[in-house]
Amino acid sequence: MVRIQPAIALARNAWRGLTSMRTALVLLFLLALAALPGALLPQYSLNAQRVQTYRNQHPILGPVLDRLGFFDVFASPWFAAIYLLLFVSLVGCVVPRSIDYARQLRRPPVATPRNLGRLPHYASATCTAPPEEIRTAARRRLRGWRIAEREEPGGARSLSAERGYLREAGNLVFHIALLGLLVSFTLGKLVGYEGQVIVLANGSQFCNSGPLAYDSFTPGRMVDGTRLEPFCVRVDSYSSTYTPTGQPEQFRAAIAYQGREDLSTGTWHPYQLAVNEPLRLGGTRVYLLGHGYAPRFTVTFPDGQQRSAVVQWAPVDQATFLSEGATKFDPPGVTDDAQRRTRQLAITGLLAPTAVFQGSLLSSGFPGLLDPAVAIDVLKGDLGNNSGRGQSIFSVDRSMVDSGRLKQVARSNLRPGGELTLPDGTVVRFDGVTRFVSLQVSYDPVQLWVLGFAVLVLGGLGLSLAVKRRRFWVRISPAGLDGTVVELGGLARTEAAGYGEEFDRIADDLLSPWQQRPVPTGVPDQGGVSDADRSGPGVLQ
Amino acid sequence: MPIDPVLASYSDLAYGTALVLYLVALVLHAVEYAAGRVPVAAAAPSTGSQGSVATLAPPEGASRRGVTERIGRSAVALTVLAVLVHASSLVLRGAAVGKVPWSNMYEFTSAICLVAVGCWLVVLYRQRSAAARLQRLGGFVLLPVVVLMFLGGTVLYAQAAPLIPALNSYWIAIHVVAAITATGILLVSGVASVLYLLSTRGGSQFAARLPASAILDRLAYRTAVMAMPVWTFAIITGAIWAEAAWGRYWGWDPKETCALVAWVVYAGYLHARATAGWRGSRSAWINVLGFGVMLFNLFFVNIVVAGLHSYAGV
Numbered sequence: 033m034v035r036i037q038p039a040i041a042l043a044r045n046a047w048r049g050l051t052s053m054r055t056a057l058v059l060l061f062l063l064a065l066a067a068l069p070g071a072l073l074p075q076y077s078l079n080a081q082r083v084q085t086y087r088n089q090h091p092i093l094g095p096v097l098d099r100l101g102f103f104d105v106f107a108s109p110w111f112a113a114i115y116l117l118l119f120v121s122l123v124g125c126v127v128p129r130s131i132d133y134a135r136q137l138r139r140p141p142v143a144t145p146r147n148l149g150r151l152p153h154y155a156s157a158t159c160t161a162p163p164e165e166i167r168t169a170a171r172r173r174l175r176g177w178r179i180a181e182r183e184e185p186g187g188a189r190s191l192s193a194e195r196g197y198l199r200e201a202g203n204l205v206f207h208i209a210l211l212g213l214l215v216s217f218t219l220g221k222l223v224g225y226e227g228q229v230i231v232l233a234n235g236s237q238f239c240n241s242g243p244l245a246y247d248s249f250t251p252g253r254m255v256d257g258t259r260l261e262p263f264c265v266r267v268d269s270y271s272s273t274y275t276p277t278g279q280p281e282q283f284r285a286a287i288a289y290q291g292r293e294d295l296s297t298g299t300w301h302p303y304q305l306a307v308n309e310p311l312r313l314g315g316t317r318v319y320l321l322g323h324g325y326a327p328r329f330t331v332t333f334p335d336g337q338q339r340s341a342v343v344q345w346a347p348v349d350q351a352t353f354l355s356e357g358a359t360k361f362d363p364p365g366v367t368d369d370a371q372r373r374t375r376q377l378a379i380t381g382l383l384a385p386t387a388v389f390q391g392s393l394l395s396s397g398f399p400g401l402l403d404p405a406v407a408i409d410v411l412k413g414d415l416g417n418n419s420g421r422g423q424s425i426f427s428v429d430r431s432m433v434d435s436g437r438l439k440q441v442a443r444s445n446l447r448p449g450g451e452l453t454l455p456d457g458t459v460v461r462f463d464g465v466t467r468f469v470s471l472q473v474s475y476d477p478v479q480l481w482v483l484g485f486a487v488l489v490l491g492g493l494g495l496s497l498a499v500k501r502r503r504f505w506v507r508i509s510p511a512g513l514d515g516t517v518v519e520l521g522g523l524a525r526t527e528a529a530g531y532g533e534e535f536d537r538i539a540d541d542l543l544s545p546w547q548q549r550p551v552p553t554g555v556p557d558q559g560g561v562s563d564a565d566r567s568g569p570g571v572l573q
Numbered sequence: 574m575p576i577d578p579v580l581a582s583y584s585d586l587a588y589g590t591a592l593v594l595y596l597v598a599l600v601l602h603a604v605e606y607a608a609g610r611v612p613v614a615a616a617a618p619s620t621g622s623q624g625s626v627a628t629l630a631p632p633e634g635a636s637r638r639g640v641t642e643r644i645g646r647s648a649v650a651l652t653v654l655a656v657l658v659h660a661s662s663l664v665l666r667g668a669a670v671g672k673v674p675w676s677n678m679y680e681f682t683s684a685i686c687l688v689a690v691g692c693w694l695v696v697l698y699r700q701r702s703a704a705a706r707l708q709r710l711g712g713f714v715l716l717p718v719v720v721l722m723f724l725g726g727t728v729l730y731a732q733a734a735p736l737i738p739a740l741n742s743y744w745i746a747i748h749v750v751a752a753i754t755a756t757g758i759l760l761v762s763g764v765a766s767v768l769y770l771l772s773t774r775g776g777s778q779f780a781a782r783l784p785a786s787a788i789l790d791r792l793a794y795r796t797a798v799m800a801m802p803v804w805t806f807a808i809i810t811g812a813i814w815a816e817a818a819w820g821r822y823w824g825w826d827p828k829e830t831c832a833l834v835a836w837v838v839y840a841g842y843l844h845a846r847a848t849a850g851w852r853g854s855r856s857a858w859i860n861v862l863g864f865g866v867m868l869f870n871l872f873f874v875n876i877v878v879a880g881l882h883s884y885a886g887v
């Protein structure tokens with residue numbers, strides 16, 4: 033017993049501390065601060081290659097930052113810790129406030145203060161009309177306000193009116209929706225996936241059969257890659273238009289797709305896939321992310337056998353689409369592995385969609401496919417694809433070149449149709465260029481929930497910032513032969529300024545019809561007058 | 574869509590003209606500020622000399638105030654004119670290219686300045702009763718505007734050009750306008766908070782000429798309160814657009830992250846205003862910090878940090 037109580041007290045204090053406004057404020061700043069490295073440092077989730085570059089440039093700092101999660105901020109434990117604490121703080125703040133608000137809604141407005149003259153807004157007048165008439169007029173004027181009427185000692189009557197309850201409602205909606213937003217965002221990350229794939233724009237197909245169909249696939253934690261939405265996409269052609277200066281104007285892929293039902297019937301539906309116009313199939317979306325060029329080479333081996341290949345090369349200059357890559361061939365009909373590994377071929381080099389030669393140096397003058405050419409090296413030997421090291425489709429394994437097992441045997445610039453003969457009699461022909469598109473498939477079944485909560489966040493915020501919670505009191509005291517003394521008081525309960533104008537308006541409406549001696553006083557809310565102390569008209573004299 | 578070079582050059586001309594007009598208005602406001610409503614001690618020096626008393630001595634208080642008032646009012650009139658010219662520069666650029674005129678950093682910065690000055694004029698109009706006091710502050714709003722527009726017209730300047738495909742969506746009219754509007758208003762808010770901080774320091778002649786700090790504080794708060802839902806809206810519509818353009822509604826792209834950080838800082842500002850012990854200077858600092866993050870997001874993230882938003886074209 034004795035030991036439990038301090039524990040409870042500690043827990044209670046921790047809870048109070050955590051749910052106080054001040055803690056929320058500090059946590060908000062921590063969140064902002066913690067998110068910053070995510071914007072300033074390269075992130076694995078955005079571009080793993082840039083992280084590697086950064087690590088290479090900062091051999092000491094890089095690995096340390098990496099260990100601490102600075103290259104994956106939004107998946108790091110410390111970032112999660114901050115937003116979980118904020119989450120708890122938010123819950124602890126919202127729950128009691130909601131209960132309190134529900135109580136307030138059932139309670140009548142608070143009783144009229146004894147001395148209205150002390151309030152920030154005050155007016156009074158002695159009127160000729162009988163109290164009853166004034167009371168009715170006041171109730172009429174205060175329609176839309178919550179009103180409680182009270183009998184006071186000494187024969188006076190008072191009205192307490194309050195308005196602007198929606199402010200707190202909006203505020204609660206805002207905070208609760210923020211919780212919903214966080215939860216549905218996280219849920220989406222768990223059950224969704226994203227995959228990228230490159231498809232040649234020559235009638236090639238992609239089918240969403242499983243993670244292996246993709247070039248890269250990022251599943252949520254609860255996605256095992258079975259049960260993906262079944263569909264196929266066929267990319268028939270691709271076109272891009274540019275201004276004469278090479279600025280892109282439009283990217284568009286003519287595709288056809290088969291949804292779940294069409295797969296059995298074999299029906300294809302045509303669709304124009306463009307940037308900003310994804311294909312939506314159920315909860316799955318297909319995007320056109322990028323494009324590029326794939327040269328087609330045909331190799332005629334000395335024994336007369338031919339092999340052709342179309343492999344995408346990577347654009348290295350986004351402005352001119354100068355691309356580089358490697359197209360690899362195995363010698364046909366060679367069954368002995370050792371033999372094969374002395375006669376593999378790789379065609380590497382540059383591809384320019386619009387060739388510009390400086391001497392024999394190839395570059396590209398324009399991103400569109402106007403006058404393509406390639407500048408290639410042909411390498412022969414062991415490509416190293418048995419070495420167990422990962423192979424890039426865009427380059428050859430440099431270590432094979434360095435160790436002399438892969439040798440350059442020819443170099444040339446070729447236009448479409450151009451040929452090159454290797455010392456052993458093999459002929460390499462550059463047939464032409466095919467376009468490819470890079471597609472992204474995204475699946476997030478809860479993203480509409482996120483949107484719904486975001487809209488609630490916005491609505492709640494708007495309400496809580498626009499609505500003013502304010503109180504208005506009327507005291508009507510019979511004053512014998514003089515008539516009736518009416519006193520008005522007002523108090524804005526929230527930040528939002530400007531209640532003064534409204535108060536003056538209501539006071540005027542209430543008092544002027546019967547007014548004998550107006551005594552409007554009080555501190556105007558506009559504030560504009562309150563600096564008179566500093567630069568009043570008399571200062572210069 | 575071909576570009577109309579004549580309209581484009583008129584647009585540039587209007588931009589330059591607006592900048593010059595702002596600059597003149599800024600100078601007039603500076604004169605007004607320096608000469609107007611000087612507390613007694615400050616007026617003393619110029620009365621000392623003998624020979625030229627007739628011309629140098631300050632005229633009697635009321636009429637001197639009349640002169641500075643008039644200088645200030647002509648500054649405001651010039652500002653109104655400049656806003657019209659400035660707006661026409663954007664309209665002409667839009668017409669020259671047949672697209673929305675806020676698709677690169679030059680145009681974006683220009684539009685932000687337009688909103689900021691517009692917002693300032695609205696504030697002056699709505700605070701007519703206190704306008705004389707606020708009017709003097711015009712120069713402090715015009716100063717960052719002139720600097721931004723100068724940078725925009727030189728470093729960031731971009732030829733009129735059509736939209737790139739990624740920007741070719743009706744969301745550019747919604748998301749970007751919201752971002753511009755919020756940023757423009759927050760600029761005014763940030764200026765008000767800076768002035769608030771100066772006014773609470775007190776002591777100097779400069780600070781003594783500022784309006785009461787409560788007025789500045791309220792101006793900062795009211796503008797921030799107007800901008801916050803707009804900024805929220807800008808982020809939400811940005812996410813909706815990203816869902817269509819980039820394949821996900823939120824991907825921690827540097828621009829997105831920074832926008833969220835700014836949002837969180839402004840949320841912090843609003844909270845601070847409701848937290849005992851954080852009102853006043855502390856919350857004003859938060860507001861200034863918030864605008865700092867906005868500027869950082871606009872310049873540093875666009876120019877230095879590459880991200881999906883970096884097509885913004887410098």
Ligand code: HEM
Nearest residue numbers: 051052053056118121122125203210496497840843844847
């Ligand atoms: C993700 C975290 C949070 C964000 C982004 C956030 C954001 C906001 C924003 C933008 C407002 C402005 C609305 C207004 O001024 O009425 C607000 C108000 C408010 N928040 Fe939060 N909030 C967060 C967490 C919390 C927490 C944890 C608490 C409680 C400890 C809290 C308590 C309040 C209160 C009491 C107000 C009303 C202030 C007023 O009346 O001006 N908030 N919040």
